[in-house]
Amino acid sequence: MISELSKRLSKRDLSYLLEASYKALIGNSKEELHSMILKIQNMLEVNSIILSYGCGTTLNAELTDNLSLGVPEIFISALMSNHYYRDDPVILSSLQTGKVVDIKDHLQKNPTSEILPSVILAKEFGLISGAFLYVLTNSDNSSFLSFFGRNSYENSPKHQHLIIKYVTPFIALLFERLSIVTQQKNNIHCLTRRECEILNWLKEGKSSWEISMILHISESTVNFHITNIMRKLNVTKRTQAVAVAVQNKLIEF
Amino acid sequence: MDSQETGIELNLYQHLSKFDMKILIEMGYLCSAYKKPDDIESIFKKMQDLIPFQQILLVRHPVVGNSKPSYIIRGVPEPIVREYLAHEKTDPIATEILRTKKTIDIADFYKKHYSTLKKNPVAQIYYGYLKDGLADIQLNDRNKVITGLAFYGFSARINHRINAIVQYALSFLSSVSEKIGNYEKFSEKPSPLTGKEIEILQWLKEGKTSWEISMIRHIAESTVNFHITNILRKLHVTKRTQAVAVAIQDKLIEF
Numbered sequence: 001m002i003s004e005l006s007k008r009l010s011k012r013d014l015s016y017l018l019e020a021s022y023k024a025l026i027g028n029s030k031e032e033l034h035s036m037i038l039k040i041q042n043m044l045e046v047n048s049i050i051l052s053y054g055c056g057t058t059l060n061a062e063l064t065d066n067l068s069l070g071v072p073e074i075f076i077s078a079l080m081s082n083h084y085y086r087d088d089p090v091i092l093s094s095l096q097t098g099k100v101v102d103i104k105d106h107l108q109k110n111p112t113s114e115i116l117p118s119v120i121l122a123k124e125f126g127l128i129s130g131a132f133l134y135v136l137t138n139s140d141n142s143s144f145l146s147f148f149g150r151n152s153y154e155n156s157p158k159h160q161h162l163i164i165k166y167v168t169p170f171i172a173l174l175f176e177r178l179s180i181v182t183q184q185k186n187n188i189h190c191l192t193r194r195e196c197e198i199l200n201w202l203k204e205g206k207s208s209w210e211i212s213m214i215l216h217i218s219e220s221t222v223n224f225h226i227t228n229i230m231r232k233l234n235v236t237k238r239t240q241a242v243a244v245a246v247q248n249k250l251i252e253f
Numbered sequence: 254m255d256s257q258e259t260g261i262e263l264n265l266y267q268h269l270s271k272f273d274m275k276i277l278i279e280m281g282y283l284c285s286a287y288k289k290p291d292d293i294e295s296i297f298k299k300m301q302d303l304i305p306f307q308q309i310l311l312v313r314h315p316v317v318g319n320s321k322p323s324y325i326i327r328g329v330p331e332p333i334v335r336e337y338l339a340h341e342k343t344d345p346i347a348t349e350i351l352r353t354k355k356t357i358d359i360a361d362f363y364k365k366h367y368s369t370l371k372k373n374p375v376a377q378i379y380y381g382y383l384k385d386g387l388a389d390i391q392l393n394d395r396n397k398v399i400t401g402l403a404f405y406g407f408s409a410r411i412n413h414r415i416n417a418i419v420q421y422a423l424s425f426l427s428s429v430s431e432k433i434g435n436y437e438k439f440s441e442k443p444s445p446l447t448g449k450e451i452e453i454l455q456w457l458k459e460g461k462t463s464w465e466i467s468m469i470r471h472i473a474e475s476t477v478n479f480h481i482t483n484i485l486r487k488l489h490v491t492k493r494t495q496a497v498a499v500a501i502q503d504k505l506i507e508f
Contacts, residue, residue: 015265204495
């Protein structure tokens with residue numbers, strides 16, 4: 001299937017594609033992601049691109065990171081704040097088949113989905129034609145969605161689906177890496193060094209009293225720090241705080 | 254698009270044929286679609302269309318954190334692998350690549366440094382068995398990971414084409430070996446916990462107390478505590494917070 005690509009694309013286009021995947025694997029910055037996406041936009045000749053990444057593998061995914069090109073910001077925020085993407089027929093179809101879905105084609109075949117809020121919303125903004133792909137990313141429970149839209153009413157050419165199929169997992173990799181990096185930064189900034197230290201001892205199973213002995217501070221100070229940690233991590237119990245910290249790599253294991 | 258672009262991109266268009274690119278694209282696709290360990294064989298087969306290697310060695314070495322390095326090795330007899338891994342740190346070729354930042358022709362390297370390498374254990378292994386091929390190293394993930402790749406069993410000639418291919422192979426294979434690492438963590442050890450214990454751990458992670466869990470599960474609080482004691486024993490820890498940390502780290506429970 002992918003071998004079709006080399007028959008349909010010029011040598012120049014092939015080199016762009018390869019370059020994009022290479023950049024995705026070794027890239028480390030938002031700028032690299034942007035330049036890569038601009039190139040893909042040129043190649044696919046699309047007007048609008050929406051990329052979304054978030055936790056969860058099903059349609060309960062909580063999409064937290066978005067990047068869009070040529071789409072009004074208000075559309076993205078409406079889509080995300082109402083979780084419209086969770087019952088979007090096109091996303092569902094791509095999730096089930098693992099294939100690139102042509103949006104116009106899909107809506108023609110499933111006229112009933114026209115009444116769904118996400119479809120109505122998309123139509124209002126003129127996003128009625130384009131291609132969509134859903135992929136699961138490397139780390140086991142994250143989703144990545146990519147949408148490439150065009151203003152014209154034609155169906156997208158088949159070889160463009162191949163390009164999307166090839167390139168999306170790579171964009172997802174870079175996207176995921178970048179969003180993990182920013183998440184880490186945000187969280188690390190919110191905890192002080194002392195709080196990290198105490199979290200580390202909590203993780204080792206020490207009680208407040210034990211920590212107070214280790215750090216030569218009073219037990220009530222330890223409890224004060226722990227209360228702050230729990231407030232900052234938005235949890236109510238120590239076990240929860242440790243869980244959140246380990247998962248977000250706030251503390252070294 | 255103008256051709257005034259830097260580094261690898263320029264090399265790519267000028268030095269690779271369309272066939273080379275076709276194979277690389279197919280390889281990249283296989284790598285991003287990698288699901289199970291067997292898939293690696295088809296990736297190597299594709300790779301052999303570009304570089305006629307007999308043996309391959311890939312090491313992915315995290316520099317920070319406690320993660321262990323992961324290896325992908327094919328065609329190298331086990332005693333040699335074991336010998337190599339034991340002396341890996343003294344590998345003169347890896348040292349040389351890190352210094353020069355260039356792909357190395359192994360046979361050529363040994364010819365040049367014959368006299369100084371006589372006492373090096375890794376060099377002795379190469380002389381006996383892996384005497385020709387090429388090797389390269391790439392830093393990935395914000396320099397947090399070093400990936401080394403060596404192809405053996407053919408007389409290498411380093412040129413721009415080979416350079417570009419090796420760079421791509423390195424980045425593709427590094428991402429695959431990361432997935433293999435994840436996979437092994439998952440499949441290696443069966444969970445020591447029973448279904449009920451896992452469920453209780455999930456609630457503990459949510460910050461529920463024994464009493465709350467007993468209400469949720471409609472069981473006695475003492476039963477909950479009994480399960481928790483078993484969890485602590487099985488995970489070799491003494492406190493609930495510790496149990497939660499270990500369970501998440503070992504992927505015994507989902508976050």
